[in-house]
Amino acid sequence: MNKISTRISALTSATALAMVLAGTTGLANAQTTLKKVQDTGEIVMGVRESSSPLSFTTGNNQFTGYHVELCLAIIDKIKATVGKPINVKYTPVTSQNRIPLTQNGTVDLECGSTTNNATRQKDVSFGMTTYVTEVRMAVKAKSGITNISQLNEKTIATTTGTTSVQTLRKHKAAEKVNFKEVFGKDHADSFLLMESGRADAFVMDDNILAGLIANAKDPKEFKIVGEVLSVEPIAVMFRKDDPGMKTVVDFTIREMMNNGALDKLYKKWFQSPIPPKNTSVNLPMGATLKALFKTPNDNPMESYAK
């Protein structure tokens, strides 16, 4: 008797779990984001903890940055579309979970520093490219290193879990430069490897390097040098096959590019003092991004290869 009742309760809970699971996947697949926002009165923005100046926290569950402010403008448009006030909920994501969380409906609009590439386009959708990062290297100013061919037999630092690791690997195979790689567990760690002399250069996205240098003890001790190893378009991300959402996002971005609002936003986050330390990353807009502001597109990284 006892055994049977345990079995029955196990069966009921399994069924309940299956129903919950079916419910969530149903939500992600059948409903469009705009419909979901209209029904729940809430939109979930995926943000990053430390991808300054694109998306980062200032503590106390407050998030800000270039992409966060861009997304707030997009959400204003969504508000107008659904015709009612909506509540914005912030959910921090990581490089590891941002795509699954967007796919399964936990996050509606991811506003971090996600590279738009062909592999990811199979899983998610991207807005028009709003930032372009160039992978270069940071070195100590007095090291005399100016390009990557000088790094033969030297050590290069980069961060685990980033596309730069792959870029470096491909470069090594193609150019036959023989260097050693060390991997920091995060950007601060990789920078420390270069600062302490364990590595001679730190290869990473230029905006991240500029941010780290701006916050270093003595910013004049470091500089960003060398050829561009790879160009990566960065964009906001949302669920795939959702034309309504894609229209609102791209419409807002085009409008902001045309009326100069996005240019102003860029200057605010990349060329003026920003929190938390009130220093500027001091990174004027590059040629690629300037061209994109004139003729916006959402092409993946692969189309930027020379």
Add this chain to the structure above:
Amino acid sequence: MHLEWGFFLRDIGDGKTSYLDWMISAWGWTLAVAACAWVVALLLGSIIGTLRTLPTEGLARWLVKFGNAWVELFRNIPLLVQIFLWYHVIPSLYKPLQEVPSFALVVLGLGLFTSARVAEQVRAGIQSLPRGQRHAGMALGLTTAQTYRFVLLPMAFRIVIPPLTSEAMNIIKNSSVAFAVSISELTLFAMQAQEETSRGVEVYLAVTTLYIATALVVNRVMARIEKRIRIPGTVGSEK
């Protein structure tokens, strides 16, 4: 959820290695770190654990204090912090250490951390023996060293095999901190490969399976040892 495993056979970009090759080599690094650190932990842990049970008279008092200090030092600092101390802080104070490969540093860091835990288990094993055993050794005219070698330790080690099994399985999982000092082991592979392939679920499933399989093999080997060296009629042998 749609799973897709084909990417494991894809080239990682250097023209000769596939993701599968890389994962197997990463597994090798995990095993190497864990095995080397376990040797350090078992050796030092046994010595320190034994020291802590010495009679507290004369010079031995200082050995006991040394053992206590060792355990408190390495047990009370979080593992990841210890690894960073070995990798970043100590080499910046003493420059020649920068030349030491990070593999040696992580083996040392993980080994010392685990040695404090092993020491506590060995001490508990020795102290769980009836006091009469030590006294019997002394009554037979054995020196302290002989009492430990022939009477106490053979019994104590048999008693502590089950907790040591847990510790050996722990060291496999704790070896994942090696990713923080740039050792290309399973956790580093998982973080990097999921970024490159966008197939995080598959990567983490594969890596989890390898961790489970390794820990399970360790568990079975230790169970085998436990069974083989059991002496009928002694403490801890009832089953």
